[in-house]
Amino acid sequence: MNSSIIKVAQSSFTTTGIIAKCSPVLASQLHTSAPLCRVVSGKYRITKKRDKPLTYEMANPPHYIAHRKSWNSWNTSTLQGGLRRSETALEDEFIRRFMTGTWHGLVCSEVIIKRQFNHIRVAAIIRRAVSPTKMYFLLGYTEELLANWLQCPVTLELQTVDSFKDVVFKYI
């Protein structure tokens, strides 16, 4: 902190010269799925019996992000000039798959990943279908393995619910 000014990465600056190499501006402006984004993706079809359960997250299509629902990943890489864009996205996907696979059939919500400095906090809603002892085993296993894999301290912040019905927002 001495002889310096704290400036959080998000404060704006222009990228030229050497900096352009560090943050590929072009890469983040390339969208390949534009035509489908508002028509099909992230939307659920109404069933005949109207008995398909939707969580709050599922009930709001993607274009409501930042309006009715918020992001599932929180980090600084997507800000202007953010570092490690592709790596962060890939790691987040790895964490999601690892969580849903390790906590098999227990995860009732999206896996929420928040990163602060090198600390990764993974939050999720878990069904109380296994005994607390088993849950503690999985907790320790997940935290340690992810921490060793990503080389960041990982903390799991779980909330348990009785059954999947608790997170259902509506039926369509």
Place this chain on the structure above:
Amino acid sequence: MYSSVIVPRQWTRFTCLCRSLTSVEGQKLPQNSKSSDGISPPPRKPRGPTDLLQALAATVGTDPTAAHYKYHDDPYLIPLSNFRKRSYALSAEAGRKAAAWIRDEHSNLFTTREWDPPTKNKTPYFNADPRIEAFAPKPIYNDASKVTEQDLKYTIQNALIDDSITIFQLLGGTSGVSEELKLQLLQLLCFYNEKEPESMEWLEERWFAANTRDRQAATWRLGGLADQIFESMDPKTPEAYCAMIQGMAKYYQAERAHMLTMEVKEKGIPLSTGVYNSLIGCVGFLREGTTLRVEALRSLLAEMHEQGISPNDETLSACLRSLSAWGGGKILQQMALSIVAEFRRLDIQPGLAAYYYLLCLFCKERGPRFDILSTIINELEQKEHLEAKEPADTNFFITAMGVCSDHLQNITMAERLHALLMKGDNYKLVGDAYKESIYYRHYVTVACRHASFEKTLELLDTLVPNVYVPEPSVMEEIIKTLEVGGAGDRLAQAWSQLVVFGHSKRARLVERLLDAMVNTYPGQEEEVKSKMRAAAADMLSFGQMTPEEKEMKDIRSPVQKLSATAVCNIIEMCSDTQDKADPLWKSVEVALQRLRKEEAAGVPARPQALADVAKKAAAVGLPGIAATAVTYLAECGFEEAMAASVHVLGTMLNRPEQEVEELLSQGQSALVSSLHPAAMAVAEAYSLAKTGGPIIQESERTSSSSDSDSDSSSDDE
């Protein structure tokens, strides 16, 4: 371009101030922290890398509603009993271990990027920058691995005994390793006695390890690798001798240690303070009898003086340890006090371990009272913070609390000691989970016995259940206190606590609680009373398994039966209601049936209570229950049965008692036709009580039938 960055003026000024002072962090500076001329800023205050964090952490206190932070903060995952605390923490660590195993087994996956293009070299890749050593896979050594002296150095520095032995053998044993490394390995082997220590990484295992107190027996491995290495060393350096003697003395191979010391002394090789400390620690194994031992100790100390070796605080605690191990008695106590005084003159203050040994020496279970503790606490309170110096330091607080509770029976002393433990970060000295729970057991016991009622309640609220779960004996103590204090709602709450803590199967404890509840029951407010009734009813239904469950479960441990007195207590409390439709009558009925089926041990201690219940049931209009109660009394052969049955029958038939007695003296056959089945049962009970045996053969059948249709009959009326 960067000049366009807008920064607050003050900040930039601040930075330039700093800049003119220190261009690089951590530069050395004059340490007077005052601005000399009002313009040049005072020099930076020195601070370590974690000082800021520790200062911030010191602002956070304890939260009595939360479990320890190693447990997950969720109602489903917070443990409430000792068993659960242990199993949850250990299973989390088992998960950690599993992950660490995967990491070590497949270390190549964790250090390279598999998805890199094939043209790129698979160089080791680390996500974190700077690299974090703790996340790196640990090397695995086996007979096939190619090892160098570097590996041996690494394993010795990380205290990996088994691995270092493997590498040592692979390198060619005693001939293939340099003298310096041999010495290092010898020191390591002597310190741990060639046994792999429990890893520092797995904290919970250490915390919950059942009993790691070392046996006071010669466990030193004779002719082991340490001996081999020592033999092969040429010339044998003083360090090697010191390591060997200390190792032998630490693992109580006193004879050999002594012999080796003699050998060394003949050769004129200097010894270190540590060697003498360890020799003092095992001097008692050489001699028998207090006087001889004391003599040997004295001669050792004199020898140190001759050699010109200055003692340190470990010498003091080693002396006291030896003294305390030799039993009690005036001589040893005098000796200990004089040693402490002499060390004080050398400006060596006794540490926590020394105090622990003093307490052991003075405060014997059945000895005379010594108030040595108050002096010790006075001295410790003066200190800014307590340092942990040796493993025995963690024994101090538990022993001192034990002395407060059993020896001195002094609550003020206990409170002072607890305040000392809670000061700063002294809590680290509490030891492991076992010691922690014993400490609190003593504290809660002494508080229950000697503290004021309000204070005890406050203490219990903060400690139970997140910090400490009372053991059955302490629970009994708590129940006693609550009974004396007349806290009815707390007693009702105590039942749910028993269930949660896993003590509900202990019949003795439940009976004790029931007694307490019955004794405090009168004189409570109606709301509290209803709570207590609910608790009593719950006790009855608890532990009663459904028939299917009974079949499924082979009964491993015989379920302890509640005594008849306890069941009676339940009946008494549950029957305290005027409402006929109250579901509590149902539990009264269940309890009575349990009594009759002899599922409860013994006979009730106060049959009068049961007789009262029968009368009350009859008055409310539940003749079935009244009949069962009276029958049970009669079957047990209580005298109260007769009076009760007359009274009950009188209430049922709405006649005065003389008339009823007349009626009862009539013949059996006349009654059968004219009386209601319930009333009939009462009549039979009367005759049973009077004659001591059933009058008619079918009394068993009729009474049981009266049980079964008592419900319908009460509905009819």
Place this chain on the structure above:
Amino acid sequence: MSLFIRNYKPNSLATVYNTKLWRLNSTTTDSALKKDEEEEEFRVLDILKKRERFQRRVVRRTDIQPDRADRMATDQNWGNVWPGPKTFHPSSVPLPLRQGYVPKGQAPPGKKANAELMKIPNFLHLTPPVVKSQCEAIKQFCTEWPSLLNSEEAIEKHYPVEVITSDYCHASPTIRNPLARIVTLRIKLSTLNLDKHSKDKFIRLVGDRYDSTTDLVTITADRCPARAQNLDYVNYLLTACYHEAWNVEEWEKDKTEDDMEYYDWNNNTSKKALVNWHLQTKNENRTLNDDEYKAFDTSEIPYAEEYKNAVSSWFNDGESDATVKNYGEVVRKLFGLPEKK
């Protein structure tokens, strides 16, 4: 068989593997067959798939304890309950929160099992009392602000050099950010000890790093990989420029009037003309050389100073209505002509 394939390696051991495995395989199949024959001859075809009743273990669920928020005292220290950043948990926060968009007339989803509440970063760990206590806790590491440095001016006077660097906090396993190496140094030109020549030279040396409107010299370095190197470099640049500015090279004497960066009245023909005119009005017929012209004291000439200023401003500030008008007025005064009506 799959085991075999996986283990198969083209080396001499392969054959050994092969035989071993086959034997192993055959023995297991044999024993399995025998077992089958012993137990039953045919398997019954279960058409309706009457499943064997699974002995479903009934998980005896312990009652979930009540939320610990219910047990919290109203006067508790919230900082102890929520000491650090943590995802929202309904059973630990005693607030009746709701979050989520619903059609009009409905209540938003409650705090339990609400993923939205878990997503948003909360500041429950930084309540005002906590911030206050934390500030108190780290005060012990602060030093006193120098009492005489109480204003902007004082600071500027005593510490004229400004160094600007940036630290970056970002979420990633690395603590490095390439932008952190950039170092900017700022200094007011007037605070440097420079005379007329050296100042002129300094400005020419720093080029566009000097901003004449704010009088600030800004030097930025980002060519080295580490901040300390860049800092050294910036300091070096400032020092080098300063000392170079004081050097007078031999060739600097060749500077002609055309090389001047501004119009100096004393060196120009305008002064010559004025002096000549002045001498003529006093009927002194002298011829002066260049140096004498330059050294000629014009203070004895009435309005000469104003004339000088007017001409200088015309040349230095450029021709505009104001300068031209000013020049006209001064010339009238000089010649004693009546003022323009």
